[in-house]
Amino acid sequence: MRTLTLQGRHEKASxxxxxxxVEVILNTARDILIDEGYAALSMRRIAKMSxxxxxxxxxxxxxxxxxxxxxxxxxxxxxxxxxDDIMADDSLTPEQQFAKxxxxxxxxxxxxxxxxxxxxxxALANHEPFAxxxxxxxxxxxxxxxxxxxxxxxxxLSVSEREILAVFMSSSFEGHTMFLGYGRRWxxxxxxxxxxxxxxxxxxxxxxxxxxxxGFDPAIA
Amino acid sequence: MRTLTLQGRHEKASxxxxxxxVEVILNTARDILIDEGYAALSMRRIAKMSxxxxxxxxxxxxxxxxxxxxxxxxxxxxxxxxxDDIMADDSLTPEQQFAKxxxxxxxxxxxxxxxxxxxxxxALANHEPFAxxxxxxxxxxxxxxxxxxxxxxxxxLSVSEREILAVFMSSSFEGHTMFLGYGRRWxxxxxxxxxxxxxxxxxxxxxxxxxxxxGFDPAIA
Amino acid sequence: MRTLTLQGRHEKASxxxxxxxVEVILNTARDILIDEGYAALSMRRIAKMSxxxxxxxxxxxxxxxxxxxxxxxxxxxxxxxxxDDIMADDSLTPEQQFAKxxxxxxxxxxxxxxxxxxxxxxALANHEPFAxxxxxxxxxxxxxxxxxxxxxxxxxLSVSEREILAVFMSSSFEGHTMFLGYGRRWxxxxxxxxxxxxxxxxxxxxxxxxxxxxGFDPAIA
Amino acid sequence: MRTLTLQGRHEKASxxxxxxxVEVILNTARDILIDEGYAALSMRRIAKMSxxxxxxxxxxxxxxxxxxxxxxxxxxxxxxxxxDDIMADDSLTPEQQFAKxxxxxxxxxxxxxxxxxxxxxxALANHEPFAxxxxxxxxxxxxxxxxxxxxxxxxxLSVSEREILAVFMSSSFEGHTMFLGYGRRWxxxxxxxxxxxxxxxxxxxxxxxxxxxxGFDPAIA
DNA sequence: AATGAATGAGCGTTCATTCAT
DNA sequence: TATGAATGAACGCTCATTCAT
Numbered sequence: 001m002r003t004l005t006l007q008g009r010h011e012k013a014s015x016x017x018x019x020x021x022v023e024v025i026l027n028t029a030r031d032i033l034i035d036e037g038y039a040a041l042s043m044r045r046i047a048k049m050s051x052x053x054x055x056x057x058x059x060x061x062x063x064x065x066x067x068x069x070x071x072x073x074x075x076x077x078x079x080x081x082x083x084d085d086i087m088a089d090d091s092l093t094p095e096q097q098f099a100k101x102x103x104x105x106x107x108x109x110x111x112x113x114x115x116x117x118x119x120x121x122x123a124l125a126n127h128e129p130f131a132x133x134x135x136x137x138x139x140x141x142x143x144x145x146x147x148x149x150x151x152x153x154x155x156x157l158s159v160s161e162r163e164i165l166a167v168f169m170s171s172s173f174e175g176h177t178m179f180l181g182y183g184r185r186w187x188x189x190x191x192x193x194x195x196x197x198x199x200x201x202x203x204x205x206x207x208x209x210x211x212x213x214x215g216f217d218p219a220i221a
Numbered sequence: 222m223r224t225l226t227l228q229g230r231h232e233k234a235s236x237x238x239x240x241x242x243v244e245v246i247l248n249t250a251r252d253i254l255i256d257e258g259y260a261a262l263s264m265r266r267i268a269k270m271s272x273x274x275x276x277x278x279x280x281x282x283x284x285x286x287x288x289x290x291x292x293x294x295x296x297x298x299x300x301x302x303x304x305d306d307i308m309a310d311d312s313l314t315p316e317q318q319f320a321k322x323x324x325x326x327x328x329x330x331x332x333x334x335x336x337x338x339x340x341x342x343x344a345l346a347n348h349e350p351f352a353x354x355x356x357x358x359x360x361x362x363x364x365x366x367x368x369x370x371x372x373x374x375x376x377x378l379s380v381s382e383r384e385i386l387a388v389f390m391s392s393s394f395e396g397h398t399m400f401l402g403y404g405r406r407w408x409x410x411x412x413x414x415x416x417x418x419x420x421x422x423x424x425x426x427x428x429x430x431x432x433x434x435x436g437f438d439p440a441i442a
Numbered sequence: 443m444r445t446l447t448l449q450g451r452h453e454k455a456s457x458x459x460x461x462x463x464v465e466v467i468l469n470t471a472r473d474i475l476i477d478e479g480y481a482a483l484s485m486r487r488i489a490k491m492s493x494x495x496x497x498x499x500x501x502x503x504x505x506x507x508x509x510x511x512x513x514x515x516x517x518x519x520x521x522x523x524x525x526d527d528i529m530a531d532d533s534l535t536p537e538q539q540f541a542k543x544x545x546x547x548x549x550x551x552x553x554x555x556x557x558x559x560x561x562x563x564x565a566l567a568n569h570e571p572f573a574x575x576x577x578x579x580x581x582x583x584x585x586x587x588x589x590x591x592x593x594x595x596x597x598x599l600s601v602s603e604r605e606i607l608a609v610f611m612s613s614s615f616e617g618h619t620m621f622l623g624y625g626r627r628w629x630x631x632x633x634x635x636x637x638x639x640x641x642x643x644x645x646x647x648x649x650x651x652x653x654x655x656x657g658f659d660p661a662i663a
Numbered sequence: 664m665r666t667l668t669l670q671g672r673h674e675k676a677s678x679x680x681x682x683x684x685v686e687v688i689l690n691t692a693r694d695i696l697i698d699e700g701y702a703a704l705s706m707r708r709i710a711k712m713s714x715x716x717x718x719x720x721x722x723x724x725x726x727x728x729x730x731x732x733x734x735x736x737x738x739x740x741x742x743x744x745x746x747d748d749i750m751a752d753d754s755l756t757p758e759q760q761f762a763k764x765x766x767x768x769x770x771x772x773x774x775x776x777x778x779x780x781x782x783x784x785x786a787l788a789n790h791e792p793f794a795x796x797x798x799x800x801x802x803x804x805x806x807x808x809x810x811x812x813x814x815x816x817x818x819x820l821s822v823s824e825r826e827i828l829a830v831f832m833s834s835s836f837e838g839h840t841m842f843l844g845y846g847r848r849w850x851x852x853x854x855x856x857x858x859x860x861x862x863x864x865x866x867x868x869x870x871x872x873x874x875x876x877x878g879f880d881p882a883i884a
Numbered sequence: 885a886a887t888g889a890a891t892g893a894g895c896g897t898t899c900a901t902t903c904a905t
Numbered sequence: 906t907a908t909g910a911a912t913g914a915a916c917g918c919t920c921a922t923t924c925a926t
Contacts, residue, residue: 037344038344052907053908054908059907060906119340119343122340122343122344123340126340135399139400164413167407168417170396170400171393171399171401172393173396178392179360180392193388196385196434200424212416213416233889236889263915265916275891276892276919277889279918281889285916454885463885481701484920486920494885495886496887497886497924498887500923501885504922561785561789562789564782564840565700577841606855609849609852609856610839612842613838613842613843614835614838616838616841617838619838620837621830621834622834627799635830637875638828639831646862654862656854675910677909705896707894707895717912718898721897721898
């Protein structure tokens with residue numbers, strides 16, 4: 001599993017000791033969230049499993065929301081930017097880069113962390129604005145990446161075309177979490193699904209026109 | 222919002238009074254789940270908002286899991302079978318039927334109930350086997366419907382081809398919940414997304430072959 | 443295990459059906475008390491395990507105390523009078539009769555029913571007058587029997603001498619419940635304990651005098 | 664009534680304040696157990712009568728069993744070791760020591776604490792292994808003491824003879840709890856009972872032989 | 885004789901939070 | 906930085922009892 005590193009944003013992470021503590025706390029919290037769910041994520045439990053007292057925990061995080069917010073941001077951080085290397089790899093055509101990225105994403109869905117983390121995040125986002133925001137930031141980056149890839153593959157696309165395609169594509173692979181995910185029924189079918197996704201998304205990117213995005217006529221689909 | 226009607230399965234729903242009570246309880250529970258999230262769904266709250274005492278609530282449901290299980294099944298019930306009429310409409314071509322169903326599904330994602338209910342269900346399914354099971358049953362029906370539509374549109378497809386396509390398609394539109402859903406950033410873009418989805422899915426169904434599902438060559442995608 | 447039969451005292455036991463019901467209730471209650479302890483003896487549990495509803499149970503017993511009182515009396519009833527046959531057996535000497543009775547009592551201590559029932563009764567008697575009373579009645583009968591046996595063995599004893607000896611003897615074997623009882627450490631030593639008890643008690647009965655009951659001089663013990 | 668002092672074993676009893684609290688809690692719990700019985704011994708009640716909140720109580724004892732276990736051990740502790748001084752008193756013959764100890768034990772049975780505590784312990788031991796264990800430990804010590812006294816009085820006895828006599832004697836006086844105990848019918852007869860017990864036990868110790876423990880012939884008893 | 889429905893109090897336990905030291 | 910102690914509210918659940926039908 002990824003090891004969470006600190007965001008600079010936390011005030012108590014100034015000293016080396018403090019930084020280390022916060023790291024332990026966040027990793028512990030992440031483990032609980034993944035292994036037992038948000039309902040089991042209590043301050044007491046985090047403290048005990050981190051080897052500190054509740055009192056000390058609330059020195060670092062004055063409220064549970066404070067901690068959870070930091071946790072979400074830290075976990076999400078780990079999901080971002082990994083695609084830069086692939087996109088910078090000149091030995092691959094844009095389509096190969098794209099295929100590689102989609103494959104990576106779909107493979108990642110089958111990890112326990114991803115399968116368990118995201119539904120918790122989505123549920124939380126229903127009622128906690130800070131979770132909404134963390135989610136938006138993250139998916140914003142994903143969309144930016146997808147838009148860039150769409151442009152490389154089909155430079156004729158307008159910004160808004162690329163944008164709506166990015167929304168469609170990211171929604172689409174996120175949705176596989178519940179079906180291909182860890183312990184889920186179709187988790188051994190990732191190769192086929194990856195293949196379908198790539199073919200389907202490439203077709204979309206290459207054939208998108210204003211009419212076939214905004215109008216609808218099954219006869220010409 | 223849909224009104225939950227009883228499953229026959231509940232033992233206490235034999236008399237008219239009992240049936241009415243169970244109905245009130247389930248509707249109340251559903252409202253809390255949708256409006257405030259699973260974390261707020263406590264026996265006390267359900268009782269109070271149903272106008273009964275905790276004691277009486279647990280006369281109907283001996284445990285919280287018992288209630289939640291019934292709730293999930295009842296809510297899920299409301300999501301199923303509505304497509305039968307569309308599929309039976311001879312005045313539409315299979316492609317038109319398909320387009321209509323996909324449109325309906327994607328439109329439904331923008332309702333508060335759907336946007337809020339499903340992420341809670343998915344999160345719950347991570348740790349509660351009964352939620353997993355309820356989920357599997359439901360998506361099984363959805364896949365059956367999609368497989369039937371795929372066959373109508375392209376009778377040449379094998380069962381396993383239709384199956385993997387159904388998994389891909391249902392994953393794909395489920396994933397839009399977090400982006401097109403109630404209060405989410407792209408909720409006003411359902412028409413375009415519907416359009417893209419329909420075009421993309423129809424292309425997949427019509428062009429699927431064993432090679433382009435199991436093999437991968439971006440050059441020919 | 444003994445089957446509890448009704449005392450006539452219960453008002454609802456007039457009809458045949460009522461009598462049968464009360465019998466089932468009491469036997470169920472006894473089983474719960476023995477197998478799971480007084481703490482588990484709830485009206486709900488008795489009703490469910492008797493195959494009736496709580497409502498109906500409280501038609502027969504208007505309160506829990508009412509039921510428990512009946513239960514104690516019924517169980518205790520089963521412990522009384524069995525010695526009459528032995529005492530009436532002319533083929534045995536009084537000492538042989540006595541030995542046989544003591545053996546029977548000590549053997550009985552090792553049954554699960556006896557081991558579990560009496561400590562519950564004694565504990566209950568600490569705070570529930572009706573349990574005290576049931577206990578007193580029962581031990582009164584036991585003492586009467588022991589006094590009669592003492593007289594047969596040593597006719598020279600006065601009433602008060604026989605009485606205090608009876609108290610000592612009955613206390614003495616009751617105390618073995620916790621050591622020889624079902625699942626207890628010394629339960630396989632009943633033969634030796636019986637033997638010691640008989641020898642010890644007979645010696646007491648035969649040698650009791652006013653002085654060695656009321657005075658004390660270890661030198662002459 | 665004895666004041667319960669702490670066992671070192673309790674983790675929260677490190678600081679002075681914690682030690683004091685635990686002491687108050689245990690004394691309160693003991694009082695409730697004695698005065699109102701195990702059924703009345705609830706966490707809420709203990710907390711209220713200790714002048715603290717339930718939350719704080721469960722800071723000290725994470726579960727009721729945890730508390731009750733500590734309580735039993737603490738109470739039992741108070742019943743042990745007091746005989747050492749008597750046994751070390753060289754001015755008394757072994758028989759006088761023995762007589763003194765038996766007298767003390769039987770006198771103690773009439774205290775409210777002893778009368779009420781032990782039946783609760785015995786009943787609890789029927790279904791709670793930890794209570795069984797606490798009981799076994801305690802009576803083990805009592806038996807050791809009785810075996811030592813038996814040896815002093817009759818050095819010819821074998822270990823197993825002393826052991827079975829110790830079981831018989833300790834069972835015997837424990838059984839008097841329900842008859843001589845606080846508020847019980849024969850509580851004013853402790854002097855005579857003590858006298859009988861001492862005479863009877865001494866006779867047993869002095870006359871025990873392998874035959875009259877293991878064989879049985881009422882004619883020679 | 886029996887059921888089904890309901891109450892209100894209490895149970896053991898866990899929670900986020902606060903604060904003096 | 907860290908601990909230990911505490912609060913007060915809430916949790917899921919069970920209880921004896923009542924009563925209309």
